[in-house]
Amino acid sequence: MTRREFIRNTSIAASALLVPSVTLGAESAFPIVRVASAKRKFKSAAVERTIERVRSSIGNQEIGWMFENCFPNTLDTTADFGTVDGRPDTYVITGDIDAMWLRDSSAQVWPYLPLLKEDADLRQLIAGVINRQTRCILKDPYANAFYKDASKVSEWSSDLTDMKPGVHERKWEIDSLCYPIRLAYGYWKETGDTAPFDSNWRDAIALIRKTFQEQQRKNGRGPYHFMRKTQTQTDTVPGAGYGNPAKPVGMIFSMFRPSDDATIFPFLVPSNFFAVVSLRQAAEMLEQIAKDADLAKQCRALADEVEQALRAYAIVEHPIAGRVYAYEVDAFGNYYCTDDGNVPSLLSLPYLGAKKSSDEIYQRTRRMLLSDKNPYYCHGTAASGLGGPHVGMNMIWPLGVIMQGLTSNNDREIKECLITLQRTHAGTGFIHEAFNKDDPKKFTRAWFAWANTIFGEFVLKTFNERPLLLS
Numbered sequence: 001m002t003r004r005e006f007i008r009n010t011s012i013a014a015s016a017l018l019v020p021s022v023t024l025g026a027e028s029a030f031p032i033v034r035v036a037s038a039k040r041k042f043k044s045a046a047v048e049r050t051i052e053r054v055r056s057s058i059g060n061q062e063i064g065w066m067f068e069n070c071f072p073n074t075l076d077t078t079a080d081f082g083t084v085d086g087r088p089d090t091y092v093i094t095g096d097i098d099a100m101w102l103r104d105s106s107a108q109v110w111p112y113l114p115l116l117k118e119d120a121d122l123r124q125l126i127a128g129v130i131n132r133q134t135r136c137i138l139k140d141p142y143a144n145a146f147y148k149d150a151s152k153v154s155e156w157s158s159d160l161t162d163m164k165p166g167v168h169e170r171k172w173e174i175d176s177l178c179y180p181i182r183l184a185y186g187y188w189k190e191t192g193d194t195a196p197f198d199s200n201w202r203d204a205i206a207l208i209r210k211t212f213q214e215q216q217r218k219n220g221r222g223p224y225h226f227m228r229k230t231q232t233q234t235d236t237v238p239g240a241g242y243g244n245p246a247k248p249v250g251m252i253f254s255m256f257r258p259s260d261d262a263t264i265f266p267f268l269v270p271s272n273f274f275a276v277v278s279l280r281q282a283a284e285m286l287e288q289i290a291k292d293a294d295l296a297k298q299c300r301a302l303a304d305e306v307e308q309a310l311r312a313y314a315i316v317e318h319p320i321a322g323r324v325y326a327y328e329v330d331a332f333g334n335y336y337c338t339d340d341g342n343v344p345s346l347l348s349l350p351y352l353g354a355k356k357s358s359d360e361i362y363q364r365t366r367r368m369l370l371s372d373k374n375p376y377y378c379h380g381t382a383a384s385g386l387g388g389p390h391v392g393m394n395m396i397w398p399l400g401v402i403m404q405g406l407t408s409n410n411d412r413e414i415k416e417c418l419i420t421l422q423r424t425h426a427g428t429g430f431i432h433e434a435f436n437k438d439d440p441k442k443f444t445r446a447w448f449a450w451a452n453t454i455f456g457e458f459v460l461k462t463f464n465e466r467p468l469l470l471s
Contacts (some may be wrong), residue, residue: 014431023467025463030065033429035076042075046119047112054463059471062422063459069429071456073451074108080148081125087195090128091148095447099145099168102136103258104450106179107128107343111457113190126187130196133180138206141211142224144176144260145169160227160241170254172215172224174271175344177208182352185281194289202290205282209299212275215253216305217246226255234261234389247331250309259342259390265328269314270344272306273354279303315361321368323361325349338376339369340388341397341434347386351409357407370404380437383420387434391444395434398424402431402458414462415469421455431455 037043051071055064078324080091109126116123136146143164147154150166157163161170184201185290188194212390214222237243237255244265246253254268279299286296291358309331316326316335325346326335335343339346346365349355369386371377376387378396386400387393398421406419424440425431431452433445445451 004167011384023410026074030062030429034069034072040072040076040123042079042081044072044075044112044115044119044122044125045073046115046122047072050115050460054460058463060418060422063418063470064421066425066429066431067456067459070431070452071111071460073430073452073456075112076127077447078108078449079125081128084131087131088124088128089132090125091132092129093449094145094220096445097168099147100132100136101145103144103173105133106183108450108453110183110186111453111460113186116187116190121189123193127193127196130180130187130201131186133183134196134201134204137177137180137207138200140164140167140170141177141207143167143170144173144256156228158229160229161197161225162223166392169260170226171260172213172254173256173258173260174212174252174254174268174275175258177211178271178274178344180210181186181205183279185285188285188289197285197289202286202292202295203210205286205290205299206295208282209279209295209302212252212279212302212306212349216248216250217253218248218250221295222253237262245286245330245332247436248267249313249331251313251329252306257340257342258344259340261340261386261388261390263328265330267313267329267331269310269326269328270339270346270349270354271419272310272314273349274344274352276303276307276310277353279306294388318368318373321362321373324365324368325361337368338374339386339400340376340390341386341388341400342388343399343403345386345400345403347400347407348403351403357409366407378437383424383441385420387437391434394437395444396424396437397434398431399433399454402451402454405458406454406461411466411469414466418459418462418469421458 051068054067058064078093082089092100092108094101094104109129112122145168147166147168153165154168156169163170221242226237227241228236230236243255243266251267251272253266254263254271256262280303283296283299286292313329314325315323315332318324318337327338328336344352347361347369351355378387378394383396385396385398387395401417401420405414408414424435426441426443432443433448436442
């Protein structure tokens with residue numbers, strides 16, 4: 001069974017799990033679909049206060065209802081908190097798959113960071129995510145998803161790669177190593193707490209730098225290869241598992257996109273931008289916390305090298321849009337101009353701190369991506385938005401709509417993104433992986449905690465900065 005088949009077959013069951021009963025609130029026309037309090041996996045007083053503050057203050061009751069359902073969804077349904085060797089430990093599943101993606105788990109808890117100063121328990125939960133991610137990276141820096149049970153054998157154990165017990169999937173994605181750094185850096189900046197950043201964390205950062213350097217492939221193809229016996233082309237890697245050829249110019253090869261789909265050209269531009277940001281954040285932490293100036297210097301040097309290669313090869317001349325950032329390149333002159341609804345994406349570069357939203361090339365790229373010049377931009381009778389090959393044509397990713405809103409400075413555009421999300425939740429009160437551009441009731445993944453929580457982040461950002469848009 002492929003991952004897509006698994007998701008499709010379990011979508012209805014997951015929806016039933018998340019919505020055990022539908023009853024009407026005493027003062028609301030919207031049904032109660034959030035998991036009952038007694039069944040929530042983790043509770044945060046700060047999150048509950050935030051929900052109450054937003055719901056009681058905004059005029060758009062439906063978005064308020066969706067916020068109450070979505071913002072706490074990671075805590076309600078996916079966070080398994082405990083201790084390992086006396087230290088906080090948090091295993092966070094993505095939703096309908098019992099595995100912890102380094103990317104998803106980081107992104108799922110990211111919106112809670114501003115609340116850590118007022119909630120010690122929530123702070124421990126996120127410290128636990130950092131601790132577990134450190135162990136995962138040390139187990140295998142090329143893996144993207146892991147099990148809680150370190151001895152569990154994956155359903156993908158037949159993949160032609162170096163699979164280990166405890167690893168769910170071993171798709172090499174640059175962003176899988178960037179997201180844990182982003183979370184660690186954000187946690188440190190919010191709290192000042194250095195407890196998670198011990199010698200093991202320092203060793204994990206050293207391994208990340210080593211892995212990035214290996215995948216520059218300046219001295220051979222490196223140790224990673226991957227193939228899968230599958231009928232889905234994007235689930236396996238060409239070139240005997242090493243990917244299509246690219247010229248080793250300093251950028252980092254990525255065999256997969258953040259959507260878990262194989263790349264066409266191995267230099268995935270948004271992920272390389274993300275790596276530059278992450279390496280510099282790691283360097284700052286290494287200097288100030290680990291007191292490791294040598295490793296910090298190595299991280300900065302690698303970031304500078306990747307950034308220089310991006311300046312030389314990531315900007316291309318689109319025949320209609322002009323000078324834009326390509327999505328993928330091979331440094332031989334070939335490139336692909338599109339974007340993916342997942343993150344990191346070209347659209348998300350300001351959100352990740354990789355580019356200022358005022359950057360001229362970014363703005364030109366953005367206009368191209370949000371138009372019919374992008375082969376995976378969908379125009380439908382129900383909505384318009386970014387899609388991608390992961391779930392096929394004519395399917396819009398709410399993550400893309402949310403990211404469009406999070407990176408916009410235009411009130412009208414932000415409002416349109418909010419209304420699009422309000423119109424397309426198919427009556428469930430939750431955000432999905434993707435939906436049909438003409439019929440939102442045709443959607444994938446009824447239980448996708450990342451999309452839910454980042455929707456909460458979008459609403460909260462709007463509430464804090466542009467509350468009138470929620471009237």
